[in-house]
Amino acid sequence: MRLATWNVNSLKVRLPQTLDWLAQYQPDVLCLQETKSQDENFPSAAIAAAGYHPLYTGQKTYNGVALLSKQQTPGDVLTAIPDFDDPQKRVLAATYTKAGEGEIRVICVYVPNGDNIESDKYQYKLKWLRALRAWLQQELRRYPRLAVLGDFNIAPDDRDVYDPKLWAGQVLCSEPEREALRALLALGLHDSFRLFDQPDKSYTWWDYRMMGFRRNQGLRIDHILVSDALAKACTACVIDKATRKLDRPSDHAPLWADI
DNA sequence: ATGGCTTCATAGTGAAGA
Numbered sequence: 407m408r409l410a411t412w413n414v415n416s417l418k419v420r421l422p423q424t425l426d427w428l429a430q431y432q433p434d435v436l437c438l439q440e441t442k443s444q445d446e447n448f449p450s451a452a453i454a455a456a457g458y459h460p461l462y463t464g465q466k467t468y469n470g471v472a473l474l475s476k477q478q479t480p481g482d483v484l485t486a487i488p489d490f491d492d493p494q495k496r497v498l499a500a501t502y503t504k505a506g507e508g509e510i511r512v513i514c515v516y517v518p519n520g521d522n523i524e525s526d527k528y529q530y531k532l533k534w535l536r537a538l539r540a541w542l543q544q545e546l547r548r549y550p551r552l553a554v555l556g557d558f559n560i561a562p563d564d565r566d567v568y569d570p571k572l573w574a575g576q577v578l579c580s581e582p583e584r585e586a587l588r589a590l591l592a593l594g595l596h597d598s599f600r601l602f603d604q605p606d607k608s609y610t611w612w613d614y615r616m617m618g619f620r621r622n623q624g625l626r627i628d629h630i631l632v633s634d635a636l637a638k639a640c641t642a643c644v645i646d647k648a649t650r651k652l653d654r655p656s657d658h659a660p661l662w663a664d665i
Numbered sequence: 666a667t668g669g670c671t672t673c674a675t676a677g678t679g680a681a682g683a
Contacts, residue, residue, distance in 0.1 A: 415671075416672055418673095419671090440682085466673085466674085467672090467673050468673085468681070468682090519681080519682060521683085522667090527681095577683075578683060611683070613670075614671055615669040615671090616668090616670085617669095618669095618670090654671090656671095657682080657683080
């Protein structure tokens with residue numbers, strides 16, 4: 407089973423790249439963030455023509471997440487964190503089954519950015535992460551084979567930051583955010599990227615400005631977290647830097663794992 | 666250097682991203 411995640415920064419703009427990516431990498435499930443697409447405008451026909459089943463929950467201008475799967479019949483779909491009042495479309499969960507393998511719970515998340523540590527958005531981010539943790543704890547009880555994929559907007563460690571001194575204490579790197587991420591891992595989840603030897607200076611996001619990508623000035627803020635049961639079965643986790651090199655790229659690279 | 670790009674909503678600029 408190949409699971410993947412990509413913050414596309416507008417599915418409308420990145421639809422050709424998304425279709426190319428599906429054809430090239432053949433993921434069983436691709437999680438998308440920042441679709442910026444209202445449900446009535448979602449490009450379902452193009453996705454279906456590529457052989458994928460779309461699930462989506464979107465809003466005007468901002469946020470929006472989707473799950474594209476080879477399986478045509480996802481189960482137990484959720485489009486929000488239960489019992490958490492949030493108008494922003496940031497989560498999507500579904501259950502998939504592949505022949506010969508057990509069912510797998512896939513949760514796509516777009517964690518709030520937080521703006522800066524003094525802002526109300528930062529407090530919203532921390533509150534959101536607490537609600538996510540409580541929900542994932544429930545999900546793990548029901549689904550031992552569980553993966554949480556998405557843009558977490560948190561660099562777990564200084565090695566995930568191109569200039570740790572510049573970013574020390576800043577949003578995406580602050581200790582409360584890192585602690586919130588560790589609290590998710592403490593539920594029994596693993597950062598699948600770190601299950602394997604990886605190149606130094608591996609990142610998933612590079613600023614559009616200041617030639618950030620060409621200078622590899624990036625952050626590793628997109629993650630695939632897998633439960634104990636899936637960690638045992640995980641054979642690879644790879645950042646696809648090539649897609650970040652295309653014309654008119656998203657500022658995030660796709661990330662995929664084989665389980 | 667709080668900008669530098671990119672997208673969206675909108676029709677000139679402003680918000681948001683990270």
